[in-house]
Amino acid sequence: GAVVSQHPSWVICKSGTSVKIECRSLDFQATTMFWYRQFPKQSLMLMATSNEGSKATYEQGVEKDKFLINHASLTLSTLTVTSAHPEDSSFYICSATAGANTQYFGPGTRLTVL
Amino acid sequence: AQTVTQSQPEMSVQEAETVTLSCTYDTSESDYYLFWYKQPPSRQMILVIRQEAYKQQNATENRFSVNFQKAAKSFSLKISDSQLGDAAMYFCAYRRWGDMRFGAGTRLTVKP
Numbered sequence: 001g002a003v004v005s006q007h008p009s010w011v012i013c014k015s016g017t018s019v020k021i022e023c024r025s026l027d028f029q030a031t032t033m034f035w036y037r038q039f040p041k042q043s044l045m046l047m048a049t050s051n052e053g054s055k056a057t058y059e060q061g062v063e064k065d066k067f068l069i070n071h072a073s074l075t076l077s078t079l080t081v082t083s084a085h086p087e088d089s090s091f092y093i094c095s096a097t098a099g100a101n102t103q104y105f106g107p108g109t110r111l112t113v114l
Numbered sequence: 115a116q117t118v119t120q121s122q123p124e125m126s127v128q129e130a131e132t133v134t135l136s137c138t139y140d141t142s143e144s145d146y147y148l149f150w151y152k153q154p155p156s157r158q159m160i161l162v163i164r165q166e167a168y169k170q171q172n173a174t175e176n177r178f179s180v181n182f183q184k185a186a187k188s189f190s191l192k193i194s195d196s197q198l199g200d201a202a203m204y205f206c207a208y209r210r211w212g213d214m215r216f217g218a219g220t221r222l223t224v225k226p
Contacts, residue, residue: 032212034214042218043205044216046213046214046215049212049213091157101164101209102147102149102161102164103149103214104161105151105158105159105160107158108157
């Protein structure tokens with residue numbers, strides 16, 4: 001089946017620094033990638049949708065200047081959390097679709113901001 | 115906007131028994147896709163089963179099957195012969211074009 005990887009799996013950073021999370025589709029070309037945020041014991045909340053070569057579409061309430069998304073190729077999308085603060089601590093999950101309307105999810109990245 | 119509702123925050127089943135997880139959704143569209151995803155403690159989202167709305171036949175995947183009632187906008191998941199490894203959070207999801215909308219999830223416990 002389709003495999004999506006995320007790196008890093010966990011990261012701890014100081015408040016005010018920036019953190020980049022990579023999402024890769026390993027065995028297929030992903031026309032669209034999605035970034036979700038999940039708080040403990042809650043569902044996945046969509047942050048943004050990114051298509052290769054174009055600007056990401058952000059959900060209402062998500063700060064596009066804080067959560068920078070780049071989808072440079074059909075196999076790679078990155079999420080950069082800029083000037084991170086403790087309230088940005090969360091579990092970030094990416095997913096990718098190969099056009100069959102099924103999303104394949106990465107294993108997630110746990111971000112802790114001190 | 116499409117919404118997905120899972121009214122059972124927690125469910126419990128005895129090993130080898132059958133359990134049904136409920137899901138309803140709201141949409142004005144006629145063509146869409148529905149999914150059940152499983153999220154074990156590792157937090158990796160795993161696709162369990164998917165249903166195309168234009169198909170009347172209910173999808174099945176080994177011990178997992180769905181009861182898709184399009185008119186009622188209901189999409190329940192039945193797990194037969196429950197196993198300890200089935201214990202996880204289960205999310206119902208809707209997708210037409212673009213992003214996927216998730217329900218709040220149901221935590222399934224399997225008792226040995």
